[in-house]
Amino acid sequence: MENTSIQVAGNEIANILNEVRVSPEEARKWLEQNVQPYKELMAYYRCAIMEIETKFNVLNEELSLKYDRNPIETIKSRLKSPESIAEKMRRKNIFPTVQTIEDNLTDIAGIRVICSFPADIYMLEKALLEQDDVRLVEKKDYIQNPKKNGYRSLHLIVETPIFLHDRKKLMKVEVQLRTISMDWWASLEHKIKYKKDIDQNVVKELEKELLVCAEIAAKLDAKMEDINKRAHEAGIEED
Numbered sequence: 128m129e130n131t132s133i134q135v136a137g138n139e140i141a142n143i144l145n146e147v148r149v150s151p152e153e154a155r156k157w158l159e160q161n162v163q164p165y166k167e168l169m170a171y172y173r174c175a176i177m178e179i180e181t182k183f184n185v186l187n188e189e190l191s192l193k194y195d196r197n198p199i200e201t202i203k204s205r206l207k208s209p210e211s212i213a214e215k216m217r218r219k220n221i222f223p224t225v226q227t228i229e230d231n232l233t234d235i236a237g238i239r240v241i242c243s244f245p246a247d248i249y250m251l252e253k254a255l256l257e258q259d260d261v262r263l264v265e266k267k268d269y270i271q272n273p274k275k276n277g278y279r280s281l282h283l284i285v286e287t288p289i290f291l292h293d294r295k296k297l298m299k300v301e302v303q304l305r306t307i308s309m310d311w312w313a314s315l316e317h318k319i320k321y322k323k324d325i326d327q328n329v330v331k332e333l334e335k336e337l338l339v340c341a342e343i344a345a346k347l348d349a350k351m352e353d354i355n356k357r358a359h360e361a362g363i364e365e366d
């Protein structure tokens with residue numbers, strides 16, 4: 128691929144083309160057809176993240192008045208990196224164009240909502256899905272049905288409109304809701320899973336211990352929720 132094309136396209140697009148390993152001629156064609164639309168699509172996903180994040184911030188504000196505490200501890204958001212987009216498209220065996228990326232990936236815009244208690248997760252899910260501009264596309268409840276490795280979280284793919292100057296556009300966003308302990312667990316598990324060049328026996332041992340930790344964390348979440356409920360019933364409120 129010619130350097131000038133890469134410079135014009137910027138590093139992001141160049142990464143995608145490197146992953147796909149197309150010929151220089153195909154790369155030139157791809158760049159001409161996709162650079163600007165790709166940038167626009169990513170901007171639309173950033174807007175969708177803002178929309179959904181605002182919805183959670185509004186819910187947090189309102190519910191904190193009702194329950195005298197914030198149901199949301201933290202909100203994290205991310206736009207999927209070009210490398211991950213390219214890698215996922217290759218895994219799905221689909222040639223990446225802006226249209227095929229939008230049609231086939233539902234997790235380009237991602238929001239992670241961290242709550243104190245499991246019940247908060249379902250309360251927030253309900254409150255979000257009752258909004259008339261939010262449509263549920265897919266739900267995976269890894270809290271009711273944890274993954275074999277112990278992973279727990281509630282995953283929702285939702286579709287919501289963003290309002291542009293001349294039209295509205297429906298965008299998909301992946302929302303992951305989990306407790307602080309589920310998030311702590313997932314961060315460590317992710318670190319171990321993606322660490323390369325590690326003795327596989329050690330990895331297996333760590334995975335076994337992580338599974339035990341996931342179960343302990345689930346019990347702790349349930350116990351803390353119960354204590355919080357009883358404290359509330361006894362009239363003990365947060366400062």
Ligand code: 0O2
Binds near residue numbers: 234237276312314317
């Ligand atoms: P990133 O960078 O975190 O976004 P799909 O997306 O549908 O092709 P899948 O596996 O069916 O793939 O989706 P699923 O189960 O909804 O999981 C998607 C995301 O959930 C992952 O994103 C992780 O963020 C998280 N996740 C799922 N399973 C695990 C797990 O076992 N451990 C940890 N730590 N996180 C998990 P990505 O695509 O991996 O990357």
